[in-house]
Amino acid sequence: MVTAYLVLDVTSHHPYFELTLRQQGVHMTSTRRTVLLRSSWATVNIGDVAHSPGVVRAFQRYAPEAEVILWPVRLEERERSMLRHAFPDLRVVDGTLGEDGPSTPELAAAIDGADVLMHGSGADAFLSTEIDWWREHVGRPYGYFGVTVDPLCPPTMATLPELAQMVDLLPPSYLEDDVKDRFDGADFVYCRETLTLATLRGQKITGPDLAFGPDGTFAFDHTDAVAAARLLEGFGLQPGRFACFVPRLRFAPYAKIYGTEPTREQMRRDAVNRATVTHDLAVLAAAIETWVRVSGLPAVVVPEMSYAVELAQEQLPGLLSPQTLSQVRILDRYWPLEEATGVYAVSSLVVSMECHSPIMAARHAIPTVYLRQPTETTKSQMFADLGAPDLVIELDHRAAATVVAAVTDIATDPAPAVARSRRVAANADDRLRAAVQACVAGRPIGLPAPVETGDA
Secondary structure (H helix, E strand, O other): EEEEOOOOOOOOOOOOOHHHHHOOOOOOOOOOEEEEEEEEEOEEEEHHHHHHHHHOOOOOOOOHOEEEEEEOOOHHHHHHHHHHHOOOOOOOOOOOOOOOOEEOOHHHHHHOOEEEEEOOOOOOOOOHHHHEEEEEEOOOOOOEEEEOOOOOOOOOOHHHHHHHHHHHOOOOOOHHHHHHHHHHHHHHEEOHHHHHHHHHHHOOOOOOOOEEEHHHHHHHOOOOOHHHHHHHHOOOOOOOOOEEEEEOOOOOOOHHHOOOOOOOHHHHHHHHHHHHHHHHHHHHHHHHHHHHHHHHOEEEEEEOOOHHHHHHHHHHHHHHHHHHHHEEOOOOOOOOOOHHHHHOOOOOOOEEEEOOHHHHHOOOOEEEHHHHHHOOOOHHHHHHHHHOHHHHEOOOOOOOHHHHHHHHHHHHOOOHHHHHHHHHHHHHHHHHHHHHHHHHOOOOOOOOOOOEEEOO
């Protein structure tokens, strides 16, 4: 098989080519690139846990010639065990950057061998220290893969249409100069929803390949079927004959989670939580009541974040009728990611106040509904961007009636919701494929790919 590369004036298209060609002294025909993925932000949220393995899986699928090295911010042994089972060949390097450079030999070796530093999927562009050090001391390409940049929430409370209007009204000088400089110096910035894309375009970010590139979680497909079966047996559930419900506060109580003194901002957020928890969980309770009544099947309440175990146990029983409560199981522990995906994959429906459980459900063609709180960031736009705006229900004054209708429809005829989940996953795959292949090939999304001409 001979691979013929299209002749392009690559340096006029994008600085990624110019830098790579200048450093390597060859055209981009190598069959392997090494990507250093800085990710794994937290372990108290299975959504955060899913970012890294999702990105790794996307590269395995769409660029198997590339090697991804994971450089985690925070990994516990439970998450490391999952990674070992899901990706036996994945190289994980630990360490930090300081004035003297990498703190471990393994990190130093990974940096020395990496072709590109990649900021993983997440709620913001977190890595100012790492990016600045890389630019100063390494000088090779870097980029952002599936990130949100929300200039408004928090503290703004708004619906997605309102956030879109606000983004359009921001002056181009809104982002700080150092933030703009990091984005402009990147070779690619793949935004996990189009409101981030609009934000960065409005801020006149022109240096990188700037495009919509979904959250890496969409590619995560690893499940622990044994653990899932054990959970179902313990709860007396049958595959395909139960629904999952995921509660949430408007703000994650990180001071309580990590046992730290709350900041003034965390005190403000806690006040918002206490004032709104009953209203918000009443909508989830309406969904549970509807599911049990219409389907005649049980419901299980499960956490996406660790604190939601206590939240569910303390708040939800009082919001449910005794008849419904007898059909509700509440998981009394924070579960591993692969057990969660295993359970979602054999459920009938996932209704979530968190953003990532619907992604995991859609991956397995499971009907899903996302209850979006007004403090949530622009990341919620991702579902509309992937062809399913009706998957999101805003928690406004109409939310209870809207979710009752949605759950009734799914319990009565799940086929349209199954098709919607399949569509979301397929559209995410298309975008992830484009982003991965552009990253590995060192070309912007949309430029022609190599053309295979046949056997020589």
